[in-house]
Amino acid sequence: MVPLSYYLILAAILFVIGVAGFLFKRNIVTIFMSVELMLNAVNLTFVSLSYSLRQLDGQIFVFFVMVVAAAEATIGLAIIITVFRNRESLNVDRIDLMKL
């Protein structure tokens, strides 16, 4: 049996990939995909911990995370469309109307 820590490390690496994508990418849609990767890492952590502790609570939490992720995606993509309508670009470097 693969030990729990392998699952946790896998989730941690996926989370870091998500963070890296969020920080490095310039395209807003891919930046948002990176957030989804991070949320999936969290879900994986929850489910593996839930399995090892034999507590269902972790799985319930994952269910709510998924609901929230869906709601977030809806709103986020609607915002992205609005920004695109106003600016005709989805490059974060051009989202710069307000600077110090």
Next chain:
Amino acid sequence: MQTSDLIRILPEIILAVAGIVVMLLGAFQKQNAGRMHPAIALLGLLGAAGAIAYQYPWRSLDPAFGGMLELDAFSAFFHILFFLVAALVVLSSSEYVAQERLASGEYHALLLFATMGMGLMASSNDLIMIFIGLEISSLASYILVGFRRGVATSSESSLKYFLLGSFATAFLLYGIALMFGATGATNLTEIHLALQAEQNTVTAMASPQLTPLVGPVPTALVGLSIALLFVGFAFKVSAVPFQIWTPDVYQGAPTPVTAFLSTGSKAAAFAVFLRVFMVALEGSAQDWVWLLWVSGLLSMVLGNLAALLQTNIKRMLAYSSIAHAGYILVAFTAHSEEGVAAVMFYLAAYALMNIGAFAVVSHFGNRGERYVEMEHYAGLGYRAPLLAASMTVFLLSLIGIPLTGGFFGKFYIFRAALHADLVWLTVLGVLNSAIAAYYYLRVIVFMYMHPAAEQIPVERVRPAMGFVLIFSMAATFLLGIFPQAVLDFASQAAALLLENLGNGVL
């Protein structure tokens, strides 16, 4: 579920119903619907406040929904604060909504839903409810920030807020997941007990035929979880180093929404922050106090220094709100009963003066928020004496001049910090408030001592806006002259919040 459980969430139910009624109104009544929306919203807020008052005294020892919700004095205090903030924002935005032709029904509905989410945050005693309440209020705020859809800055700030907000949420969730792994619980009280006993709270719930995996709490995991939770909450209260979104979002958002974010959302985030760290993680305080110490100091310094450089008044207030988060973190660092009470008092005082200041900015900004630069305020003292006078009061209170609420807010914060032996932090905090005086006074100097460069029209103040200004001014003075009543309420709430912990009863 029992009737008593339903009464506990009655305020939230009333707000949700009011929100839905506001939305539905547009479907049945095409004309004049815009005038009805604020009225219904205010009625809903009043009803919700009534539902809170009905449950007096707020000393529930039997939490509702199996420990999910806790309507104690702490959450009652914050509920009342949120309803007050929301009501003032509704009143002060009536001009703005008409002027900018915003969709009035959706605007008010989202405000009500955001307030409901904040209410849930304040009374949740379980990380799952905290998460959902936080998300309801955040999602509604993302939309409210971008409500001027045709304006590029508004949708940009909405996008920034959204992306960074969901990034921070992921960190928060990761922290919750690891906390669950360490303690086997998501309920704050259970987490507290598990950390105290250093034994996870796993019980044979799902499958009784199996022996539960009882074991010690891995401290390393708790430490990592605390760090991640801190990132999530620090983002929500806009504390350094997670403040980067604040200036852009506050500048681009419609001004009444900025007022709402900087007072209501911030207070809600602090309520959750306090409850999670003071209730669940009180036992491992030595792990997180230094985080608060550093973050509080950096917030004060960076917020104040950056505010010095601003010419846009909304941006200046945004940086000042980072600095104020820093002051609040100073009291939080004390992690005592007195500190919690000081945080609560400061949030109330800050909410009132900041809403007043933003109301003036919103009114003076005129159509399309044209006049939000510092130089536009030149000579305002002579063209609109009353508006300028009220702005002066709010700014003086933000500085912390005696006789205003801001003074006692800062006084209690630094007193709590001194009692907790945080001498250096107190000294640096006081120095910082001296720096802050400079940029607030600069606005006052502009209003009274500079001649008007161009002829800027000042619209007549409508009754709703006038009420907001007078009310916030009166409340600011009231808190500055008779702070005792509010402070007593806050102290009792703080005592109750922490007292329950000692006995392990909740």
Next chain:
Amino acid sequence: MVLHDFFFYILAAIILGGGILTITRRNAVHSAIFLVMTLIGVAGLFLHLQAEFLAAVQVFLYVGGITVLFLFVIMLVNLDEAAKQRQFNRQWGLALGCVLLLVAEVGYFLYQGRDSFSFAESSGVLLQNNTQAIAMSLYGDYLLPFEIASLLLLVAIIGAVVMAKKQI
């Protein structure tokens, strides 16, 4: 048991490969496809950990819902221009620092907590009737969040309509 382990490594490779490709592809459509790969890998691990209900929801909601939404948006907004640009930010130093810090932190803590974590040997039938148990929980202990989640979805609907509709 060997087969069991074998599946874990295969799925882990799929997840990490998909994740890395998601953030390195130029074309957003390709990124979305690789995101699907990761999501399906995660669903596989859910099955592996006896969370059948979540595995199904993961496929329905993430793969079937959220990714399709992504693809819609990619089609709606013109990303041809974006694919030709440099893909990464210039803030390499800062970002790399953040990531390294995070990797070090996570690695350290997981290393520290290594001994406290191992699955119990009896990996047989642990969470039987997973879907049923989740349903009981959702309508029992978790009734309140379950109901409140509906309001969250309502907010999302209102928000999406407000933002995306041309004329309100």
